[in-house]
Amino acid sequence: MQYALQAAPMALTVAQAMTLPGMRMRLLAGRAGLTRVVRWAHVSELADPVPWLRGGELVMAIGLGLPADPAGRHAYVERLSGAGCAGLAFALGEAMTAVPEEVLAAADLHGLPVLEILTPFIAVTEAVARWHADERVRGERRVVAAQEAMARAALLSGTSGILRALAEHTGGESMLLDPQGKPRAATPAGERPWHARAREMAEGAARRSAGVLDDGIEAVQVQSLGFSGPPTGWLAVCTASPLEWHARMLANQAACLLAMELLGVRASRAKAHAQRGALLAAVLDGRLSPRQLGELCPVADPPYEVVVARAAVPVETAAEVLEEVVGDAAEPALVCSRSEHTVFVLPEGPEGGRRRGAELCARLGVPGGGCRAFGLDELPSAVRHAAALAARGDGYAHVDDLETSALLRDAFVPEAAHRFSAAALRPLREYEARHGGDLVDTVRAYLEAGSNLETAARRLGVHRNTLRRRLAVAERVSGRPLTDPGHRLQLWLAVSLGDLVPPGRPAQTS
Incomplete structure (x- = not known):
């Protein structure tokens, strides 16, 4: 990784300190250490000033604390160099x-610059302090400019622009992770060695936190995104070690911009899901055909995994959970919140959909059921079967996990079953088309009630005499009495196959 910290504050080296305005110094020894960084200028005449220093000091003295013996003088310089001092400056002529x-x-030997200083000590201290104060102002101006650049990038390019501007102005690399710590975007693109560490930090972090891993070569920051609730993602930044203050500030700014960007994206996705969910609800209610659903909104190619969660979840919440579980596959998915349950229609992944359906319901904390559909026309039936499973259990169940349902489905060819139902009910349908009435629903209610007139009439909301007249018409139209066991079986299968046989059987190809 090539680090070019454009927004980083400059470092004041010993060589630069010698050229500050009003400074009069000359190098006596230790030329190899002229790049040492001067953090402060400090006067000390102690024989061992190391315990009182923090590193980066230009130590100034007249020589009162120098040991008298050669070995002691060598040890004095060695201790200062080991403590990280920037240099040693003597004013000659006094001691x-x-x-x-x-x-x-x-x-x-140790690369510690030794200078002769001809400027008053206080003037050196003031000059060094003034340089750092001015550099701090210059650094803040650069950070402000970088923040403005990131804001413009957010408006022009969204997430990718924010990550690119952050990497440019910190001289490092950046990455956006989803709530589970999986990479969503990175600058530069592609896997980098530090990505694994960032993912581990995100996966092991608390719900809302920030952390830094500095190995002395690279500093990796990981920060949660969002303003409340669970994180909407994680921002990871890798820069040179040590981590500079400007990199922290720019990472915080980028995290805020990314959080707002993700909130906007989620709001627009929730709105799109609400519009698409209304179309799915119309299909489930019979007000819209599956073919029209495919024409009115983009839907992924089949097969689909239909998941019904036994709770009416707001579309916004359902869309967020869907995105957390399936990631990019949430875009073409359908979400529909009903009075008693929430329906998800997902493109089936390479590993199948049962795991994702179970995870969806687990995250919502409600029971659920799942069923596969091999076409849009199978969605209503798949929803009925998934809803029935959701109503039965406390956890998550899939049609394929129920041996009897799976065997029954595999025993029927869907096209043949549809042709059988159409043929058995054709006389009743044709009569309804010419004269009106609800002969098919009447026969179904009667058969499902076990031939109990009172129960069937109550379910249909009609008087039992009205029910008798309709059943008489049905017998006359079909040409066989409902007391005939074979006729009753054919009619019951014709009206019930959709509920008895779950969808999800691949179409036979010749």
């Missing part, structure tokens, strides 16, 4: 007229 040769030799 000593020249820097001892042992100090100069140790400075060259």
